[in-house]
């Protein structure tokens with residue numbers, strides 16, 4: 383990456399760059415789904431029906447990333463590190479691994495939504511239990527919440 387950025391200057395700056403890299407940590411962050419890009423899924427009917435996935439960028443992403451970067455920069459004394467603007471990368475839509483909310487749970491579900499027990503509209507004996515039922519995806523690691531939600535749905539559905 384440093385070589386790509388510095389181009390012909392790299393051989394000259396390589397010793398300093400190597401010393402800098404020894405002191406660099408890479409931090410990966412996630413955005414809440416309200417602030418991150420979405421993916422629109424469209425089923426194109428026909429004999430060779432296709433599911434088309436289209437990225438839907440969200441202008442809030444850049445605002446939040448900028449705010450977090452500024453916050454880290456202001457707190458550099460306390461944390462003993464500062465963000466390097468040059469190294470900032472925003473993953474393209476869909477590159478994250480906290481994906482969900484395609485069939486969100488609603489109190490009064492509409493088309494392509496589920497009720498509080500993950501039952502999709504117009505179904506009665508099907509329960510969806512994975513992250514697809516989340517009304518929103520948190521920035522924080524979601525797996526324990528996914529598991530707790532699946533357990534809740536299974537327990538409530540089996541006892542009803």
Ligand SMILES: Cc1cc2nc3c(=O)[nH]c(=O)nc-3n(C[C@H](O)[C@H](O)[C@H](O)COP(=O)(O)OP(=O)(O)OC[C@H]3O[C@@H](n4cnc5c(N)ncnc54)[C@H](O)[C@@H]3O)c2cc1C
Nearest residue numbers: 479480481482511512513514522523524525526528529532
């Ligand atoms: C590389 C990576 C690292 C991650 N690190 C973390 C982490 O550190 N902490 C954290 O909290 N989360 C992490 N995540 C995210 C986490 O793995 C997911 O959010 C979580 O697994 C979602 O659970 P899920 O049950 O909704 O979906 P999945 O775990 O994807 O389960 C869906 C299941 O449905 C099955 N399935 C799909 N279609 C069908 C079908 N038609 N019929 C039958 N079965 C089907 C799939 O095979 C799969 O087993 C990570 C994800 C990745 C990819």
